[in-house]
Amino acid sequence: MAFLSTPATFIIILLLLLLSAFFSSSETSILSINRYRLKHLVTQKHKGAIRVEKLLQRPDELISMLLIGNNIVNILASVLSADLGHRLSGDLGVAIATGVLTFIVLLFSEIIPKTFAAAYPEKIAFPASFILSPLRTTLLPLIICLNVMSRILLKILGIKEVSMGSNALTPDELKSIVNESAEELHEKDQSMLLSVLDLDKLTVSDVMKPRYEVIGIDINNEWKVILKQLTHSPHGRIILYRDSLDDVIGILRVREAYRLLAENDFDKPYLLRAVDEPYFIPESTTLKQQLIEFQQQKKKLGLVVNEYGDITGLVAVEDILEEIIGEYTTSISPSIQEEVKSLGNGLLLIDGGAHVREINKVYHLDLPITEAKTINGLILEYFESIPAVGEIIVIAKYEFIVQEVEDNRVKWVKIAKR
Incomplete structure (x- = not known):
């Protein structure tokens, strides 16, 4: 490079090092950019984001272009620095120039630019795309040639073409x-x-109201009792059955029953005019699927049945929505704050009907998740009989002290971590 003066050679090496830093930072910033934020900016018509997205549509071409550019400028810088070193100090100067250039490239053209680009990818990628887009078009023949050759060599080595994968x-x-x-x-x-x-991990049995909490109307009751239940019903729909839930007639539309009552002095037979067919749901149905089913079937509640067809509880659209957004302030069911009372020193007084999973979620406990959904069910599953008041049951790392038993189930229990 005798035709270049020493000052000119210095300037050209400096420019080549700047180009090396540009290619290094561009590669890191574009490959580090958040793809989902990028898609959002594209929908907002951000010009830089649109250019970067086009570059990322063919990542193999992008990487090839950056590698070509980076290697060309680094090789040229190496050649020029060796020539400059030879001019200044002969063979020793070549060795010194090589060592100094390696240090400068690593520090100022690799480590610092890539670190900054990884920290602020958008600040580098968007302006850089203004240069890289036309550069890719210019180098496209060389890029395609190198990519074809690389694929041929990979096939010879027995390596199949690797897909770029999905961003899902x-x-x-x-x-x-x-x-x-x-x-x-x-x-x-x-x-x-x-x-x-x-929602796709939880089933309707996780959020349903257990059978003993299901409110319904027995059509075999006296008409005065039925009218009283209708008048005081807090629900828009209620189960209508004969003698027990094992003989369900259907789902009574309370508002429709009121309308019929206002228009006619009707009795039990007329009540059936406001009844829909019962809707049964397998207890293994996921909440995600059931929400879709409620929408498609235009239903608002259903009876949950086990594998033997026995009714185990009731689930409504509101139960699934509460799982997503939390309890409604207007809900008539007891809230988690009503079901759990803190007694201090990590001791909790819990209603036996409270759901184990909800207790774990709200109070950050680690009670075992088994087939039993409620605290009462968990105790009976481990104890294998109905405990007496005052009995202590140890489950996992927790101590359960039975406080009240009612109707063959644990009504209240104290829980303390051992």
Whole structure:
């Protein structure tokens, strides 16, 4: 390079090092950019985002272009620095120039640019795309040639072509993103998003009202009793049965029954005009699927049945929605605060009908999740009989002290961590 003066050679090497830093930072920033935020910016017609998205549509061409550019400028810088070193100090100067250039490239063209680009990908990627887009078009013949040759060599070595993969996220990955977004998301919003992602893991048996809590009307009762139940019913729909839930007639539309009552002085036979066919739901149905079924079937509640066809409880649309957004303030069911009372020193007084999973979620406990859904069910499952008041049952790392037993079930129990 004798035709270049020493100052000119210095300047060219400096420019080549800047180009090397540009290619290094561009590669890191574009490959590090958040793809979902990028898609959002594209919908907002952000010009830089649109250019970057086009570059990422063919990542193999993008990487090839950046590698070509980076290697060309690094090789040229190496050649020029060796020539400059030879001019200044002969063979020793070549060795010194090589060592100095290696240090400078690593520090100023690799480590620092890539670190900054990883920290601020959008600040680097969007402006860089203005240069990279036309550069890819210019180098496209060379890029295609190199890619074809690389594929041929890979096939010769027995390596199949590797797909670039999908950007789709699994539910668990989405949950991780939501958990990591605590600073950007309101706590309630975060909780709702996590609950939605859990809908396909929970079944209707996890949120249903157990059979002993199901409110219904026995059509064999006296007419005065039925009228009183209708008048005081807090629900828009209620189960109508004969003698017991094992003989369900259907779902009574309370508002329709009121209308008929106002228009006619009707009795029991007329009551059946406001009754829909019973809707049965297998207890293994996921909440996600059941929400879809409620919508498609235009139903608002259904009776949950086990594998033998026995009714085990009742689930309504509201129960699934409460799983997502939390309890309604107007709900007539006892709230978690009513079912659990803190006695201090980590001691809790819990209603036997409280759901184990909800207790774990709200109070950050680790009670065993088994086939039993309620605290009462959990105790009976482990104790294998109905305990007496005052009995102590140890389950996992918790001590259960029975406080009240009613109708063959544990009504209240104290729980303490051992």
